[in-house]
Amino acid sequence: MIHKNVPLASQVIFEILSQIDSGEIVTENKELLSEAELSHRFGISRSTIREALSKLELSGAVIRQQGIGTYVSPVLTYYPGSVQNWLNDAPNFIDLIQREGFQADCTLLNIGIIPANSIAGFLEINPQTPVIAIERVFLANAAPVIHSANFVPLDLVEPYYQEKFRAEYQCGQSIYEFLQQRCSSRVYNQKSEIRAVLADERLANLLSCSPGTPLLQVEEIGYGSKMKPVFYGLNHFQGDKASFVEMRHPTVWLRGV
Amino acid sequence: MIHKNVPLASQVIFEILSQIDSGEIVTENKELLSEAELSHRFGISRSTIREALSKLELSGAVIRQQGIGTYVSPVLTYYPGSVQNWLNDAPNFIDLIQREGFQADCTLLNIGIIPANSIAGFLEINPQTPVIAIERVFLANAAPVIHSANFVPLDLVEPYYQEKFRAEYQCGQSIYEFLQQRCSSRVYNQKSEIRAVLADERLANLLSCSPGTPLLQVEEIGYGSKMKPVFYGLNHFQGDKASFVEMRHPTVWLRGV
DNA sequence: AAGTGGTCTAGACCACCAT
């Protein structure tokens, strides 16, 4: 069942993940069918199969070993049915909280236009350049768990929206959705820096915890078209309620060089 | 200057990074030469050029935009000459500390054979199965900054080494080097979970900080051949002295699905 | 020796963006 206007490799990814769930194409102890076999079974060239497998490998879903075969990650075999989660890891805090089974809410603390000042460097603009600042708290079952501050250069925001953002801002929206909808900008790339910090008076107050509580601080710079910085974000997560999971692999591995 | 037995794509990656540094193939405002132009200039098929660019994109070094072009990451343009660091992100704590300009040292706290017990699940073995446990502290300019505990199933360790690990263990070695050298195992894939925690009495003592100091806790499971778990690690980083940097990008992005 | 994934080519066509 081939759809038009959807890359074959994407459809192959979806098919492979689905059939991993149902066990159709996993021969035994996590081993996947060979590339040649998949190519034949789907009626698609091996190059395209390989492209799909590459993406799956990079997302940590499988590993491939020359001369042996392709193996399925325990993350997938532990949680069969997790295909959808695997594909859509959209970092929307509301979704993130709901996915964990909590009632999710968002409170807007502040929204306004200020000079970039100390974050000008991250956004590669002048300190006087105005940015739109958005400060929010996200709640899980009514308890605050994430504090989030985002800053977007004002000249990116579409003119019509600059006039009425106070009235029309949608609080639950992720910064990516905001950039897409209000700035016609996509985030292509993002630099994240993760640290452990203690809650100060203000954060403790906003997150309903005591000062000195451990927090995960995530500082982000998002890059849009032509590597132009489109937002700066500073987020704090309650340490005992949040964690980051990451699958790692050798990124650029140079054999012999 | 083409070498044999080294994949062309790897050589292309190296050439591209070098020539980005020297500015040869960056036309203006971070824009790279087109794929066709690179293909012609290197005398290599466009598919191979594309493979190299894919890896560079996934490592965050460039972004590509359909209909526009390929752009170089600020990480590279900010720090020209950083090519080598970009290629070798070997997670060896000693190197990591030295790279930041400190004197690096390592202290072995404990090494021994114990039953897997509570970490058996992570290693997919029985609780009674023996594992080799290695507990270390890493120091920067003589101040302890990282506490590291690693556990490797004993049956992976080569028999000859099981007898004399106490005498011959090399403390500065990363767990990856240990697995390679003493277990003939490679780590293909790794799951990392990052949290913020407070130092307890014992950790505070080992890290020369007061109880209640914020720490980054990184819990790791390394997977080797055929997705077999080869080590479990629990590391703690002094929060104010360590941070993780990560370049993100849409991992598996399904157009239209 | 057989089977696996890894590399590489040449060429075709499509989707997107600027002008």
Added chain:
DNA sequence: TGGTGGTCTAGACCACTTA
């Protein structure tokens, strides 16, 4: 309209592992 990156194919050969 022309140029860019994105998709896809068919086929060849290489490198590695296991038996």
